[in-house]
Amino acid sequence: MPDLLAIFECNARDAAASVSIIDDTPSAIRSAVQQLTEGAKSIVLGLGEFTSRETVGELRQMPNVIAEPTDEQLSVASVGVSDAFAGVASSGSVCIAMGPPLAAAASLLMPLHIVILAADRIVERPRDLFDPACLGGEGRCRNLVFITGPSATADMGPLVRGVHGPHHLQILVLRNGHGQ
Numbered sequence: 001m002p003d004l005l006a007i008f009e010c011n012a013r014d015a016a017a018s019v020s021i022i023d024d025t026p027s028a029i030r031s032a033v034q035q036l037t038e039g040a041k042s043i044v045l046g047l048g049e050f051t052s053r054e055t056v057g058e059l060r061q062m063p064n065v066i067a068e069p070t071d072e073q074l075s076v077a078s079v080g081v082s083d084a085f086a087g088v089a090s091s092g093s094v095c096i097a098m099g100p101p102l103a104a105a106a107s108l109l110m111p112l113h114i115v116i117l118a119a120d121r122i123v124e125r126p127r128d129l130f131d132p133a134c135l136g137g138e139g140r141c142r143n144l145v146f147i148t149g150p151s152a153t154a155d156m157g158p159l160v161r162g163v164h165g166p167h168h169l170q171i172l173v174l175r176n177g178h179g180q
Helices: 004-014 026-036 053-060 071-076 103-108 126-130 135-141
Strands: 018-022 043-046 079-083 086-088 093-097 112-118 144-147 168-174
Touching: 004 018, 004 086, 004 168, 018 026, 026 053, 026 112, 026 168, 043 053, 043 103, 079 103, 086 126, 093 103, 093 112, 103 112, 103 144, 126 135
Parallel strands: 018 168, 043 079, 079 112, 112 168
Antiparallel strands: 086 093, 093 144
């Protein structure tokens, strides 16, 4: 069995994402997010079922978190925090489930996107997510978005990052599973 975490980490970094491997405790997650968001004027949480209630509670207590952002606040927020349905080792991609409130906005609009990913939800290839035996078959009935590195385009010549979405992608991989 390949070391999926090591492969994921290498490929995510190759795709210009930053990866930190941290303990799966509410305090460790909050500490990591606070460090990454130091100086941020506004933080939007688009967390769903893959982050524990305790962790969500810890993150909601951070300064500058907007509990229920207006459209105007969403348009100028500097950080979005979401949790990942899964990670894909072969590409270094995170897979975000679009069902939870604010998941799309937090993962696609803000200049900094922080993703919380449980290490035990990293699969080898994208197609594994649609195998009924993988992650309880959940991938077959989800609206999923694959994100590989920060937003980038080469439409008009050289590669430019952050044009259509996040300028930076920071992935926090949790060592011991879900956080639930």
